[in-house]
Amino acid sequence: MKTVTISDVATHAKVSKSTVSHYLNRRYDSMRENTKQRIEEAIETLGYQPNIVARSLKLKSTRSIGVIVANILHNFTTEVVRAIEDACISSDYHTIICNADDDPLKEKHYIEMLRAKQVDGLIIFPTGNNRDLYQQMLNARYPVVFLDRTVEDISIPSILLDNLQASKLAVEHFVEQGYRRIGIITTSIINHITPRIERIKGYEKAMSEQGLPIIDNYVRTSKSTDIQQAMADLLKLDEPPQAILAGNDLVLIEILKYVKQHGLRIPEDLAVIGIDDVSFASFYTPAITTIAQPTFEIGKRGAEALLKKINQKDVEDYGNFRFEPELKIRDSV
Amino acid sequence: MKTVTISDVATHAKVSKSTVSHYLNRRYDSMRENTKQRIEEAIETLGYQPNIVARSLKLKSTRSIGVIVANILHNFTTEVVRAIEDACISSDYHTIICNADDDPLKEKHYIEMLRAKQVDGLIIFPTGNNRDLYQQMLNARYPVVFLDRTVEDISIPSILLDNLQASKLAVEHFVEQGYRRIGIITTSIINHITPRIERIKGYEKAMSEQGLPIIDNYVRTSKSTDIQQAMADLLKLDEPPQAILAGNDLVLIEILKYVKQHGLRIPEDLAVIGIDDVSFASFYTPAITTIAQPTFEIGKRGAEALLKKINQKDVEDYGNFRFEPELKIRDSV
DNA sequence: CTGAAAGCGCTTACAG
DNA sequence: CTGAAAGCGCTTACAG
Numbered sequence: 001m002k003t004v005t006i007s008d009v010a011t012h013a014k015v016s017k018s019t020v021s022h023y024l025n026r027r028y029d030s031m032r033e034n035t036k037q038r039i040e041e042a043i044e045t046l047g048y049q050p051n052i053v054a055r056s057l058k059l060k061s062t063r064s065i066g067v068i069v070a071n072i073l074h075n076f077t078t079e080v081v082r083a084i085e086d087a088c089i090s091s092d093y094h095t096i097i098c099n100a101d102d103d104p105l106k107e108k109h110y111i112e113m114l115r116a117k118q119v120d121g122l123i124i125f126p127t128g129n130n131r132d133l134y135q136q137m138l139n140a141r142y143p144v145v146f147l148d149r150t151v152e153d154i155s156i157p158s159i160l161l162d163n164l165q166a167s168k169l170a171v172e173h174f175v176e177q178g179y180r181r182i183g184i185i186t187t188s189i190i191n192h193i194t195p196r197i198e199r200i201k202g203y204e205k206a207m208s209e210q211g212l213p214i215i216d217n218y219v220r221t222s223k224s225t226d227i228q229q230a231m232a233d234l235l236k237l238d239e240p241p242q243a244i245l246a247g248n249d250l251v252l253i254e255i256l257k258y259v260k261q262h263g264l265r266i267p268e269d270l271a272v273i274g275i276d277d278v279s280f281a282s283f284y285t286p287a288i289t290t291i292a293q294p295t296f297e298i299g300k301r302g303a304e305a306l307l308k309k310i311n312q313k314d315v316e317d318y319g320n321f322r323f324e325p326e327l328k329i330r331d332s333v
Numbered sequence: 334m335k336t337v338t339i340s341d342v343a344t345h346a347k348v349s350k351s352t353v354s355h356y357l358n359r360r361y362d363s364m365r366e367n368t369k370q371r372i373e374e375a376i377e378t379l380g381y382q383p384n385i386v387a388r389s390l391k392l393k394s395t396r397s398i399g400v401i402v403a404n405i406l407h408n409f410t411t412e413v414v415r416a417i418e419d420a421c422i423s424s425d426y427h428t429i430i431c432n433a434d435d436d437p438l439k440e441k442h443y444i445e446m447l448r449a450k451q452v453d454g455l456i457i458f459p460t461g462n463n464r465d466l467y468q469q470m471l472n473a474r475y476p477v478v479f480l481d482r483t484v485e486d487i488s489i490p491s492i493l494l495d496n497l498q499a500s501k502l503a504v505e506h507f508v509e510q511g512y513r514r515i516g517i518i519t520t521s522i523i524n525h526i527t528p529r530i531e532r533i534k535g536y537e538k539a540m541s542e543q544g545l546p547i548i549d550n551y552v553r554t555s556k557s558t559d560i561q562q563a564m565a566d567l568l569k570l571d572e573p574p575q576a577i578l579a580g581n582d583l584v585l586i587e588i589l590k591y592v593k594q595h596g597l598r599i600p601e602d603l604a605v606i607g608i609d610d611v612s613f614a615s616f617y618t619p620a621i622t623t624i625a626q627p628t629f630e631i632g633k634r635g636a637e638a639l640l641k642k643i644n645q646k647d648v649e650d651y652g653n654f655r656f657e658p659e660l661k662i663r664d665s666v
Numbered sequence: 667c668t669g670a671a672a673g674c675g676c677t678t679a680c681a682g
Numbered sequence: 683c684t685g686a687a688a689g690c691g692c693t694t695a696c697a698g
Contacts, residue, residue, distance in 0.1 A: 005675055016685045021677055030683055052449045053390045054675035057690050062386065078411065085432070094450070096429055099418070116385045117427070257616045280613040283590045338691055349669045354693055363667055387691035391674050669697090676690085682683105 004046045012042035024050060056118065064094035065306060066114035068107055070125040070149070070193075072099040075249045076276050076295055077125065080147065083299025084123060091307055093120070102191075104129035115142070121310045123302050126151050128191055143309035147302045149194040150320060157317045159302045163195050166291045166325040167202030168209075170245045170273045173289070175210050177333050179243040179271055182207065183218035185230055185255065186247030196221065199247050199275065227254035235270075243271035243333060249278050252288070271333035275325070287330035294323050337379045345375035357383060389451065397427035398639060399447035401440055403458040403482070403526075405432040408582045409609050409628055410458065413480065416632025417456060424640055426453070435524075437462035448475070454643045456635050459484050461524055476642035480635045482527040483653060490650045492635045496528050499624045499658040500535030501542075503578045503606045506622070508543050510666050512576040512604055515540065516551035518563055518588065519580030529554065532580050532608065560587035568603075576604035576666065582611050585621070604666035608658075620663035627656050 006024075010017045015035060022031065023039045042048070056062040067084055069077045085095045096114060100107035104127045111133055114122060121143035126134065134154045137144050146158035167184070174182050184203045186196040200221070204214050218241050220230040231254070234240060246252035252274035264270055266286050274281070277292035301321065339357075343350045348368060355364065356372045375381070389395040400417055402410045418428045429447060433440040437460045444466055447455060454476035459467065467487045470477050479491035500517070507515050517536045519529040533554070537547050551574050553563040564587070567573060579585035585607035597603055599619050607614070610625035634654065 003675095006677095007675080017676080018678080018685055018687095019683090022684085025677080032683065035683080049445065049449055051390075051451060051675050053386055053395065053451045054690090055677075057384075057386045057390050057675080057692085058677050060690075072415065082405065082432075085430075094429060094446075096427060097418075099415075112382065113427075116382055118384060118386045253612070253616065260616045260618065260620075279586070280617070283586065283593045284613070285593065285618050287593075336691095339693095340691080350692080351669055351671095351694080352667090355668085358693080365667065368667080384691050387674090388693075389674095390676085390691080391693050393674075667698105671696095672694095674692085678688095680687095681685090 003051075004048045005051070006048075008046055009039065009042045009048050012046060013038040015039065060118075061120055062094075062118045063092060064096060064117075064119050065121045065123065065303075065310075066096050066098065066110070066117075066119040067123045068098045068100050068110050068114070068125065070100055070107075070127055071102050072097075073250065074276070075278060076148070076293060079295035080299040080302070083296045084303045087300045087303035088307070091303075093307065100125075100127055102127060108133060111137075121145075121306045123147055123306055125149060128193065143306055145302055145306045145309070147298065152192075155317070157305065158194075158320045159298055159305065160320065160322060161195065161293050161298070162322040162324055163198035164202035164205060166275050166293075167199045167245065168206040169291055169325060169327040170275070171203060171206035171210060173273065173327055173329065174243045174245075174271060174333060175212070177271065179333070180212060181218070181239060181241045182212070182243045182245065183220070183234055183241035184245040184247065185220045185222070185227060185234075185251050187221065187227075187251060188223045189221045196247055199245075203245060224250050224254060227251055228258050231255060231258040241270075243267075243273075246272065246274040249274065249276040252276070252278060256284075256288075266332050273333055277328060281328070281330065286332050288332045289330045290328045292326045292328050294326070298323055336384075337381050338384070339381075341379055342372065342375045342381050345379060346371040348372065393451075394453055395427075395451045396425060397429060397450075397452050398454045398456065398636075398643075399429045399431065399443070399450075399452040400456045401431045401433050401443045401447070401458065403433055403440075403460055404435050405430075406583065407609070408611060409481070409626060412628035413632040413635070416629045417636045420633045420636035421640070424636075426640065433458075433460055435460060441466060444470075454478075454639045456480055456639055458482060461526065476639055478635055478639045478642070480631065485525075488650070490638065491527075491653045492631055492638065493653065493655060494528065494626050494631070495655040495657055496531035497535035497538060499608055499626075500532050500578065501539040502624055502658060502660040503608070504536060504539035504543060506606065506660055506662065507576045507578075507604060507666060508545070510600075510604065512666070513545060514548075514551070514572060514574045515545070515576045515578065516553070516567055516574035517578040517580065518553045518555070518560060518567075518584050520554065520560075520584060521556045522554045529580055532578075536578060557583050557587060560584055561591050564588060564591040574603075576600075576606075579605065579607040582607065582609040585609070585611060589617075589621075599665050606666055610661060614661070614663065619665050621665045622663045623661045625659045625661050627659070631656055 006017050006020050010020045020039055088095045098110040107127045108130050123145055125148045126146050128151050138156055144156050146156050148160050150158040189196045207214050217237055222230045246255050266272055273289045275291045277290045281288040281290050339350050339353050343353045353372055421428045431443040440460045441463050456478055458481045459479050461484050477489050479489050481493050483491040522529045540547050550570055555563045579588050599605055606622045608624045610623045614621040614623050
């Protein structure tokens, strides 16, 4: 089966390629009804399908964007990506998702690959360690927006959570419920990942505001696989925390595993709040109090910001945009 | 900033485009060292990046495949997609994911769109209601493989679970634990979705084999939003089931919500097994006994099958391939 | 060992 | 109202 091209249609309809192309692009302004019908019929009988690759080459636009996420394992990421896809599809853009797996090298590879594929723009959850590349895209006025994270001194706008507020909501709720010894666990901050750094900062700030001491031992950062150990260390303290804020969904899960394994009761033995509204929060026993991010809005806003950049070059940037977190009170504190 | 093309590199290096192209494609066989270096240097100083769209047009291969899932909300789907992406990336193929949202019209749209984008092949979780299109692709020898579902009389090979066995494992385990009144709930089967049909069939077969009566009332199929109601109906029966098999992750979640809301105890009041090993199964209270699908292997196998078809046209099909489910015994039965 | 030329399948400014 | 021609950025068979 030979592929049928615009030339075949032209021949069959006895018109030129130009006319067929006009037809395809709905420039009917001054096209004779009869011509139109002949083309229609030719397309129908030949089963013609336009070749978008050829079109893209000529138009220098693929109508697709790339999304490079830092780590697809987070529930947050999955939901945001879905929102991005929805928003793009409804503007007739396609989306290519790549998972950098927290690895700056992979991120670099994907950025280059996607640009070679001529995507019209990029949404990146930056690993943070490709500053030169980021800057280069900025200089080239290539449309990029960051999501979930910022990169210091790189003026690419970012859409993210008000992380200070997220921690504040949690700490305040703990305090309201009578807790004073409050800890926080996040995953590793060696790469200066924005949300983790800010959530810790927010926790410390909120503790101070509540007139509570900031105890270094109560603040743990460790990679996923070491969180069980972090829990053990924490609870071994002379005065162990009575409440713990989980920095994200993965941390929360590790905490719940630990709690179950050691037969602890929530909230009697340990109160828990998780940042990120995990799927099972509402029907877990006990139902988990969480700080929810508006994942859908974040993704939507990210896509809109990028599409705007793509379609009206040199739109001024409004800097970062922060969404407000929401406390969902359930039974774990 | 003008985009720099292969011509620019050629000019700068004082060679022809052909030579640069040879260089880019690593055909160094008989290229003078000096030429090589000049090209290298030109690429470096100009910051040249190849345009893959142009390349694809010429080569008639985009080195990307399309994946159209029926419904991205299933955890199964997410995991399989991830496995597909991994397998593709390691063969240097890109992946474009589309979510048909259980809608045959959307599916049709995506199939056409992706083919217009010249993807080299398609992995489809078929909605089942685009038979003409499926057949047409088959006739055109366009590389396609189905995942998770089959379509009757369309001889596109499918990779899926041994669903009969999945139900059998569950029923047998219930019976072993002393349960006799066993029900099953799946989502809607009006569209003849393979796994749902087969899981019900498997349930009925296994019940018979165990010498247990098949009670029509114990078999419920309803859309996600009506499952709470189905539970209510089930438990209102004179002789309500004491054990329930959840047809997939979404059904399980609805059941758990119902159970929590109505203060039932698992497994004392109701034993539960879920098909699909949900993320929270192990640390839920009680931990949920599940039938796990080898999602990673399924995705990997699907990608490999497709890539094989793409790279050696006319490879003979081996028909459907079924993976074995695994019973993960925990505390919910 | 390297280059000129044709062609992949489109679009569009321009001419008539 | 429609068409001839040039061009998007590559690749490759062929020639020298």
